[in-house]
Amino acid sequence: MPMITIKNIADALGMAHTTVSRALNDHPHTSAETKQRVRSMAESLGYVPNLGARTMRNGASRIIGLILPDIQNEFFSAVAMALADRCAEVGYQLVLGTSQDSPEREVHHLRMLREARARAVLIAPCGRSSEQARQLLAGMSTIQLLRHDPKLGASGIVIDDAVTMSLAAEHLLQLGHRTVAYIGSAATLSTGLARRQGLHDVLLKGGAALPERRVRLGQTLPEFGYQAAKELLATKSCPTALVVGSSRQLLGVMRAVRDLGLKIPSQLSIVGYGDTEWFALAAPSVTGIALPIQEMVELTAQDLFTALSEEPGTADSFSPLLHQFYGHLVVRESTAALS
Amino acid sequence: MPMITIKNIADALGMAHTTVSRALNDHPHTSAETKQRVRSMAESLGYVPNLGARTMRNGASRIIGLILPDIQNEFFSAVAMALADRCAEVGYQLVLGTSQDSPEREVHHLRMLREARARAVLIAPCGRSSEQARQLLAGMSTIQLLRHDPKLGASGIVIDDAVTMSLAAEHLLQLGHRTVAYIGSAATLSTGLARRQGLHDVLLKGGAALPERRVRLGQTLPEFGYQAAKELLATKSCPTALVVGSSRQLLGVMRAVRDLGLKIPSQLSIVGYGDTEWFALAAPSVTGIALPIQEMVELTAQDLFTALSEEPGTADSFSPLLHQFYGHLVVRESTAALS
DNA sequence: TTGAAAGCGCTAACAA
DNA sequence: TTGTTAGCGCTTTCAA
Numbered sequence: 143m144p145m146i147t148i149k150n151i152a153d154a155l156g157m158a159h160t161t162v163s164r165a166l167n168d169h170p171h172t173s174a175e176t177k178q179r180v181r182s183m184a185e186s187l188g189y190v191p192n193l194g195a196r197t198m199r200n201g202a203s204r205i206i207g208l209i210l211p212d213i214q215n216e217f218f219s220a221v222a223m224a225l226a227d228r229c230a231e232v233g234y235q236l237v238l239g240t241s242q243d244s245p246e247r248e249v250h251h252l253r254m255l256r257e258a259r260a261r262a263v264l265i266a267p268c269g270r271s272s273e274q275a276r277q278l279l280a281g282m283s284t285i286q287l288l289r290h291d292p293k294l295g296a297s298g299i300v301i302d303d304a305v306t307m308s309l310a311a312e313h314l315l316q317l318g319h320r321t322v323a324y325i326g327s328a329a330t331l332s333t334g335l336a337r338r339q340g341l342h343d344v345l346l347k348g349g350a351a352l353p354e355r356r357v358r359l360g361q362t363l364p365e366f367g368y369q370a371a372k373e374l375l376a377t378k379s380c381p382t383a384l385v386v387g388s389s390r391q392l393l394g395v396m397r398a399v400r401d402l403g404l405k406i407p408s409q410l411s412i413v414g415y416g417d418t419e420w421f422a423l424a425a426p427s428v429t430g431i432a433l434p435i436q437e438m439v440e441l442t443a444q445d446l447f448t449a450l451s452e453e454p455g456t457a458d459s460f461s462p463l464l465h466q467f468y469g470h471l472v473v474r475e476s477t478a479a480l481s
Numbered sequence: 482m483p484m485i486t487i488k489n490i491a492d493a494l495g496m497a498h499t500t501v502s503r504a505l506n507d508h509p510h511t512s513a514e515t516k517q518r519v520r521s522m523a524e525s526l527g528y529v530p531n532l533g534a535r536t537m538r539n540g541a542s543r544i545i546g547l548i549l550p551d552i553q554n555e556f557f558s559a560v561a562m563a564l565a566d567r568c569a570e571v572g573y574q575l576v577l578g579t580s581q582d583s584p585e586r587e588v589h590h591l592r593m594l595r596e597a598r599a600r601a602v603l604i605a606p607c608g609r610s611s612e613q614a615r616q617l618l619a620g621m622s623t624i625q626l627l628r629h630d631p632k633l634g635a636s637g638i639v640i641d642d643a644v645t646m647s648l649a650a651e652h653l654l655q656l657g658h659r660t661v662a663y664i665g666s667a668a669t670l671s672t673g674l675a676r677r678q679g680l681h682d683v684l685l686k687g688g689a690a691l692p693e694r695r696v697r698l699g700q701t702l703p704e705f706g707y708q709a710a711k712e713l714l715a716t717k718s719c720p721t722a723l724v725v726g727s728s729r730q731l732l733g734v735m736r737a738v739r740d741l742g743l744k745i746p747s748q749l750s751i752v753g754y755g756d757t758e759w760f761a762l763a764a765p766s767v768t769g770i771a772l773p774i775q776e777m778v779e780l781t782a783q784d785l786f787t788a789l790s791e792e793p794g795t796a797d798s799f800s801p802l803l804h805q806f807y808g809h810l811v812v813r814e815s816t817a818a819l820s
Numbered sequence: 821t822t823g824a825a826a827g828c829g830c831t832a833a834c835a836a
Numbered sequence: 837t838t839g840t841t842a843g844c845g846c847t848t849t850c851a852a
Binding site: 159172176 | 841844
């Protein structure tokens with residue numbers, strides 16, 4: 143089955159292929175009759191335009207790149223879902239790449255996107271982005287998402303993790319906790335750093351230190367949470383409260399707590415970062431910090447369209463702001479006053 | 482910042498652009514010295530190949546299309562994640578489209594993929610795929626995934642939902658349940674139909690009918706599960722067991738059960754389809770049917786590469802089989818013998 | 821081993 | 837309103 147081109151249509155209709163092109167693109171100076179004839183012929187021949195040719199001609203494709211560390215994370219998958227919808231609505235295609243927090247993978251995807259002449263790139267930087275990544279990004283309209291790396295540009299749509307995480311600290315201080323532990327994502331991520339910092343600072347001010355030995359940072363996987371929780375909770379100086387910076391890690395933590403036979407919240411209070419659907423169903427239900435995902439996605443889509451409506455040449459000029467969002471605490475059964 | 486082309490490189494080096502092309506593509510009949518000179522010049526000029534031009538020239542792109550109903554579903558997001566990795570490994574780009582179970586959206590994505598001359602398409606059909614979708618798919622290497630629509634081709638990688646769901650029926654019969662209700666996905670989906678059928682047939686054989694009035698089919702969203710559960714459990718002839726065909730719906734069901742103040746499992750046994758991570762953490766923990774997601778993804782990737790290694794012209798000839806997988810029951814606290 | 825020429829499908833000037 | 841010509845960047849003949 144050979145691909146039909148505008149030339150085939152032109153031949154079949156005995157006209158020039160440029161006329162066909164104009165008719166298909168609804169060019170103003172074209173007779174209504176021609177348009178009609180061309181379109182029905184295109185239809186009956188099964189014509190499918192060649193995006194590659196169009197891209198070459200126009201110098202830009204209709205591809206939007208989305209680079210996320212991971213797409214199992216409900217946070218990221220919500221973003222991917224919403225953006226996929228929005229892109230389709232305006233006739234763009236979404237190319238998805240997962241970096242798995244690896245700078246090499248990140249740069250690979252950026253390179254491919256550049257090769258495809260992507261119209262814009264949405265990226266949650268891996269935290270150790272290479273110089274090459276910076277250069278590649280510099281040539282494309284970029285929106286940083288959920289995570290922010292100043293090296294890659296000023297603009298971004300993020301959560302103020304320090305302030306948001308401090309809600310957990312205040313909540314626990316209020317309940318009388320003074321020995322708090324933390325499990326979270328690696329310090330190489332902007333989020334990992336800020337969350338820990340926010341927790342640390344407020345706890346300290348409240349007279350509760352967060353020493354290294356009660357902190358475990360690592361991959362946002364259930365497995366890491368499990369290991370870290372086992373380590374932290376097996377010590378003699380067992381903390382009275384535990385904050386977990388990633389809902390994926392929290393899954394593992396809950397399993398560990400169950401294995402260790404710890405009673406929540408009487409023996410240990412737990413606060414999770416995020417507010418995944420299962421938090422309310424867990425035994426006991428988990429106190430979490432709800433994040434305004436929908437609002438962030440909304441703004442991202444808006445920024446994206448602003449970027450798309452600008453000249454393809456002027457990269458990164460559309461939105462030089464860092465938008466900060468804030469979460470709110472949702473208290474459930476997993477936290478209680480220190481008895 | 483203008484885009485560098487092979488012509489620019491050629492000019493800078495005083496050679497023909499064809500030589501540059503050959504050097505960059507590691508063509509056999511090219512001197513090692515030329516290759517070296519060309520490559521370092523390409524590097525220093527910041528050359529980025531134009532995929533559009535290459536696509537036009539070759540008649541095929543390096544794009545893989547992935548069309549899923551939804552990507553929040555852990556089932557689908559696991560697939561998307563794994564495939565994104567695999568595609569990147571072999572230098573392909575993954576274009577993600579979400580159909581939201583709408584035939585129109587589905588056909589839109591297929592059309593765009595065809596326009597982009599996608600090398601292959603992986604699709605979980607929406608269940609009411611249009612004739613146009615069939616035609617578009619016929620021109621591309623296709624692998625049906627997780628769901629199967631015979632209209633769109635014989636091959637596919639799916640779960641034998643009827644047999645797998647019958648595990649739930651057997652389990653409940655064994656526990657003495659005879660009044661079972663079912664909440665699941667729409668009958669337009671191959672999965673929706675098969676799951677209900679599998680449950681129905683085995684229950685009937687065991688002397689427990691599954692009448693219409695104890696069945697609610699609809700969208701795989703928590704909200705639908707919530708409503709459906711409220712309806713089913715508020716009746717006088719309240720069932721003693723409830724099977725839920727979608728883990729997303731189950732989230733809503735659990736909320737409804739909690740709102741209604743029903744005791745699980747003493748007043749109601751619950752079996753979920755799938756075995757999401759939170760099943761083990763819920764209160765009470767949920768009996769589920771674990772599905773071999775990883776194995777399926779593995780096979781999908783394998784089939785995909787077979788397809789890629791074949792001639793671009795010969796669509797759909799690579800894997801004319803329907804691979805069926807089976808789940809297994811994981812018994813937890815939410816099911817108990819009828820007292 | 822390299823160069824010259826042609827053409828992939830499309831659109832934008834310009835001419836008719 | 838339509839046709840002619842040219843060129844986007846690349847690879848593949850074919851010739852040198």
